[in-house]
Amino acid sequence: MSYRLQVSIMALILAVAGLSIAWYKAQYLGIPLLPHEKRSVYNVGAKINFEGTGKPATISMALPVYQDGIRILSEESSSDDFGFTIANTQNGKRAEWSRRSVEGETNLYYALDVIIDEHYSMTKPEVDEFDQRKERFSDYSDSLAKAVDTLLEDVRLHSADAHSFTAQLIKEFRSKNPSQTVKMLLSKNNDTKLTLFYRLLRYEEITVRKIRGIYLEDGRRNQDLTSLLEVHDGERWQLFDLEQGKIPKAENFFIWQRGGVSMLDVIGGKGSSITFSVSEHRVPAGQIAEHESMIKQAALMDFSLFSLPTSQQNAFKHILLVPMGALVVVFLRILIGIKTSGTFMPILIAMAFMQTSLVVGLIMFVVIVGMGLVIRSYLSHLDLLLVARISAVVIVVIAIMSLMSIISYKLGINEALTITFFPMIILAWTIERMSILWEEEGPGEVFMQGTGSLVVATLAYFAMSNVIVAHLTFNFPELLLVLLGIIIVLGRYSGYRLSELFRFKSMA
Amino acid sequence: MFFGLIANPFKLKKQGVMGMNRRNVKFISRVNSRRNFPLVDDKLKTKLIAQKADIAVPVLLDTIRYQAELRDLHGRLEKHAKFVIKPAQGSGGRGILVIVNRDGDHFIKPNGDYLELDDIHRHISNILSGLYSLGGKYDVAMVEELVEFDPVFDRYSYEGVPDVRVVMYKGFPAMAMLRCSTKESDGKANLHQGAVGVGIDIATGKALNAVQHDSPVARHPDTKFGFSELQVPHWDKILPLAASCFEITDLGYLGVDIVLDKNRGPLILELNARPGLAIQIANAEGSLPRFDLIDKQEAGLSVEKRVAFSIKNFARLEIKKEPPLDSVSESPE
Known part of the structure; x- marks a missing residue:
């Protein structure tokens, strides 16, 4: 079997498995597909x-x-x-x-x-x-009992099974001109109407119960x-209202x-x-799905994220978004061909954006990296060994972050306090890489890769902060299998990248 | 298509132009075994196996492995007036320092800049701590003899290191180009830094087409010389030299970088297990039809037979006149 076929089959199996579990959960366990x-x-x-x-x-x-x-x-x-x-x-x-x-x-x-x-x-x-006992009309007079027999005989002629018999009988009683027998039965006040019907149906040996x-x-x-009244025709129960007939x-x-x-x-x-x-009461469907009695009912739910403590659930809400960011990175790199500084750095930056909000996050990223580059260019004169230099940059990044927090807080810009969500080590490495890039390839390439990283991070942010995506990834983590399938297929894509169409423009 | 801004992907495909994804999925991962990568990613290893197989390479003057060895840097460099310092595991020409002369305690770069011993000390220290290597691994600094470039390329190169890149597929030379440094590329022969790539006819060593930044150019941007007259000397030696690298590395998809030394002729500068795509633009031709033709040949042919096959089948002028020959068995020895 060729690799290509193997990959396709594997991706297909993953996608089908993920989608069918998700479908089952949505259809039978009542987990809503949409967040609200x-x-x-x-x-x-x-x-x-x-x-x-x-x-x-x-x-x-x-x-x-x-x-x-x-x-x-x-x-x-x-x-x-x-x-x-x-x-x-x-x-x-x-x-x-x-x-x-x-x-x-x-x-x-x-x-x-x-x-x-x-x-x-x-x-x-x-x-x-x-109740399967034989019903007798011993309390009725002979003539009434005979009349009832005739009535039931007539109803039987106009019906096919237990359900239609019941419906027909109710119709007889609700008729505008009821028969003499019906009038007599109704005038006998011994039984309620419900019990009367019950007895009549039991007399016909129909399985019936009061509800x-x-x-x-x-x-x-x-x-x-x-x-x-609930009447069983040998296959299923059917409800009957004495005033309206079959429900x-x-x-x-x-x-x-x-x-x-x-x-x-x-x-x-x-x-x-x-x-x-x-x-x-109108209640968010998710709350019902998380309800204990629902979880216990399905083994599938018992092994779901809902069974974890709430704090872990919240952690997973973030973790499960990472694959979505990875998909965006894979897509942008394999199909579009955007250059970024570090393969998955944009995802981590996007995760930080989720906490800081996009615009604030972008501003903070540019400020930190910009200041970091200035300080790093001075550090490069000190002849430090690599690990020491990066550690120094990490400390500088932390200092910049603290300074930004304090200054902006004093100025009343509270948004800047979320700066702590930026991954410092990643920022330090980004500064280091960009500074080397600057020395070797010039500021143009730094600008290209920096912009590329931010574009990817922004798109990943939009993908990850989407309410529907967040809802689906957490409530239907099996959809990760579908993502896995898509990424595997993209991993075998051997066609052109969009950027290559620009690159090869002189050839076709 | 689209006012000439982008290429039509269907036309590209028809021409057999290889994209980055195809290169990675269908070529590098298929014919280049992972375990052979260190042979070419580490230039020191490459040099050692090449020397062992009597393949011509620039002479290795010194290797520096530990920071402690830098204390005696002055003494170590004393006997060398011109040399090149490079990281053994650097990529894309990063971390290469060329010293063309000395002036007392100062070292002179090709562009005339003076460097102190401290500058060189720092550069080597950076190399050792892994600044230029993939993934920041500790690295080794190599000190090589400076190649005495054949003046034949002086008209086509600015301040630097022109080299011939031959892309090999399964040991057959498939495509070639000359990489000419420019002012913009800072004397480096890397096309993405602004060097000019000149497609070279496999059969004759003559220039076909030149590109800078993926766009065709007729003349060198700095020296203003036209490329149409360019002919790579020693072409008959270059192809067998390149082809013999297949035997030492066992890498099916291989880029071989060759420089021409005034005295020693063609030398292998370095090997690359992930050669780029620009060679196609320089040749104005997709490489996939050539790879397909090579795929149809039997394996295990000698270097001479492989070179003869390539010369016969990939000759540009003949291809234009008549349909390509499709079997090596028809070709004369």
Whole structure:
């Protein structure tokens, strides 16, 4: 296999690997591709109100469990003097408050932060854990039972499966001119409408369960939970509203309680009620991605930079920008052919610019190097050995930096204080190299290489200080693989540099 | 293209002009083995292996390796009136100090400047501490005999050191140019410092075309002599001398710098494992077609056969008249 092919394949593999990991993280782990992307976090609050009777009180509330498409970020309860536990009972997860003695009207609060996340799903619970008992209408009169049979027979004729059966049945009940049977069923007040439907569907041996929940919409206050039916057709669950029929898109319906378990049990209190409210907050998507529950969920995130302490995270925010600067240098040297003083010196200068801001940084660089060159030209008369001379230049650079800081601070130019971010050793070497260049090739070449270095540093600065670049490199460090691929391909580029087209102008 | 400001890359490619990236990726990294680089990057090593192979080089008068040796600098330089001091690992002509005469305790540079012994002391000290070497490594200073330049080039050179650069590919002389120093280049023969490059016909040693700063010139900017009459003497000796450097270095892509001594004839001044691209501009011809032709030849030919091949196939006048011959087997010995 030729080297050329190897290089192409390698670069391609790196790029594909980097892009697919990034795509997966963006698509499934909800890490935003753009820095200011925001997502809605819904705060769902339950407020329990009851009157204490002075006796020991135990309050037990059903808690929402796992739901496809809606992710619970955090839960908290506020319950001043109550003991609080979350219990996993046979009736599901429940919040339990208890206190030795409760007097007067008392409020308990429970709140969850949830987000709508279409990719969030776990293995489905088995269908058969739900009520599979045969339903009988023993409480109905014979004639009514017969009429119900006829009604269901009719609905069955107009439907194909469990879902369409349910939809058709709801339609029958909502008809402007309901049939006699429907009127009779509705007039029998033994059951709520929900239970009536439940029984009818169970009579047809359709897998169905009662659902109580709330729509995630901002500004819902003191509301009761909405009751819906969820019908399984052998493949998937479908929500039905008794007033509207089938709910095609129920992604913002947050299910609090499933099945026939009681919502709220209050022992040692009276007049209990429970109300719910929903409020929406727009939160930077990055914050959600960094959320603990998200990190734990994916092994990929557990090994990401988010798992590091914050100070290290901040360090990496800078480190991960270096490859971007390197790409700019590679591009400018291989494709354009700009001469710089020292291959990667411009990146370090660009890093300093990130701290000082561009214009201030450029001015400081020119001043330091300019003053350094003057002093270095005197040092060259002293016949110093190289290492000693460079060390002397380092000290001179530090002196210049301190002096500039003090003078500009006294003058009230606070920007100059950031001068400490310049890499002194690199500056000293730059001064040394330029001074030799000056002696050997003249000031023209010094100007050329100095300008070239600053142009490269400025472009690297723009590449590195770009908000989107900073966001992508930190949140998607696997994109480094893509950069690596690009740099490998550029490393095999054997065509002309732009500068050579000027150079060879006499030839073509 | 674009009002003559820049070249059309497609035309350049068609002419086989080699760019810096192609040189680095396709030539230097492919035919020049890293481990052979020290042989040419260190001029002292080059000189020693050349002397061993009986290849003509300027005489080495002295080597200074340690700062301590500088204490006796006066005594060491006493017997030499004219000499050249150069760093063994310098590049691009950096750090070379030429002394053409002495006046008592003073040393005279080619441009007439007087230097004290202290100046030379400092210069050598800089060399030793690595000022001129790549990466600032400690270096060795070489003191060489000053080449008595053949006056034949006096008309084409200002204050300096004209030399012949032959670019060798796999031991075949592929292209040649004469590098003439100018006032601007400060007596140095480096084209990027402003020296004039004169393309030389491989077959005859005659001037083809001259450039300064990558633009064609007809006359030397200082001496005002036209280059069209220029003929490099001893051309029949220069090509075999250059070609024999392939055997001692085993570098496939090699620049050989040759000077003409009045008495000794052509001498190898130094070798370069990364010869530049300007030779193409000086020859007004891309070097890739020649390299391609050489690539088609069998390896292991003798110096004489390689030189004969180059003379036959790279002769400029004949190339213009008839299509190039493409095999060495057809060429007479």
